[in-house]
Amino acid sequence: MVDRRHLNTLYVSTEGAYVRKDGENAVVEVDGGERLRVPLHKLGSIAPFGRVTISTGLMAAAVESGIAITHFSDNGRFLARVEGPVSGNVLLRRDQFRVHESEAASANFAAVIIIAKASNQRAVLQRALRDHGDGLDQTARDALHSSVEHLADAARRCLKPRALDEVRGVEGEAARAYFGVFDHLICVKEPGLRFGARSRRPPLDAVNALLSFLYTLLAHDCRSALEGVGLDPAVGFLHRLRPGRPSLALDLMEELRPHLADRLALINRGEIGVSDFRLFENGAVLLNDDARKQVLVAFQERKREEIEHPFLKEKLAIGLLPHIQARLLAKAVRGDLDGYPPMIWK
Structure with missing residues (x-):
């Protein structure tokens, strides 16, 4: 069992970046080229800044895995948060x-x-x-x-x-x-x-x-x-x-x-x-x-x-x-x- 308290946040701030799911990985692409690949099980959350696109496939996988996606404007203002069902006690x-x-x-x-x-x-x-x-x-x-x-x-x-x-x-x-x-x-x-x-x-x-x-x-x-x-x-x-x-x-x-x-x-x-x-x-x-x-x-x-x-x-x-x-x-x-x-x- 993965202890999510010890996982990281993937920050994506490059203008026009596209973040998609490939197998069990989150892949960041810029201008059609792969810039970063991170296993989903190592992520606790994803934080895109500005004009960054998250694929529907990655969004679905993140929700299912309990990985929250928090969208910010390019200057860091909170915009929206995507997450699965609340699991709190x-x-x-x-x-x-x-x-x-x-x-x-x-x-x-x-x-x-x-x-x-x-x-x-x-x-x-x-x-x-x-x-x-x-x-x-x-x-x-x-x-x-x-x-x-x-x-x-x-x-x-x-x-x-x-x-x-x-x-x-x-x-x-x-x-x-x-x-x-x-x-x-x-x-x-x-x-x-x-x-x-x-x-x-x-x-x-x-x-x-x-x-x-x-x-x-x-x-x-x-x-x-x-x-x-x-x-x-x-x-x-x-x-x-x-x-x-x-x-x-x-x-x-x-x-x-x-x-x-x-x-x-x-x-x-x-x-x-x-x-x-x-x-x-x-x-x-x-x-x-x-x-x-x-x-x-x-x-x-x-x-x-x-x-x-x-x-x-x-x-x-x-x-x-x-x-x-x-x-x-x-x-x-x-x-x-x-x-x-x-x-x-x-």
């Missing part, structure tokens, strides 16, 4: 809905999520100070140290029982402290790669465009992981119900994105530059096609790195974290664990 989802309906229970889960998120954001800032703090002026160093303390305080405040709105308020304050110094994480001096403030729909600068694309990839993995353990990705605890929004997937990715998306290594290493972005008339800034492929490759390589899980005390690939955390979240929702153990980087 109805009793688990019932428990999930009960937690969601209880503000106190939701607040408990939300507080743990924010503790992990703030702690991981704090670790990102501390790493920046350690790695290139000597290259910053005193004002920047002071700002980073202040944000580090603010994030530590946010995590401490969530250790005490609080109403859900209070927890969300702490999260908002922590986000402002974190993104308020985010520009100091960027080592390059190129004016076109500065960060002013977080902008989402649409991203209004290059750094926001890169962050938004990486967050899209991570949200996809979190959604797939939640569905894999039988949880409903639309019913969250920190993020509340909103039509079309995978609220629980957004909850799950909060603790993961500081280390999986926010480290900006591609920019700091000079692998992504100003020429890798397109500016549109409405002010939107998006990655171009070649840069998007480069980010996809870097994201997949990052997922292959290994880390010791602080709760399981086991070494595992970073790409498995959404699946591991989804499984732990399901156990906590069912009551098999006293509480949800989030992923906090050491």
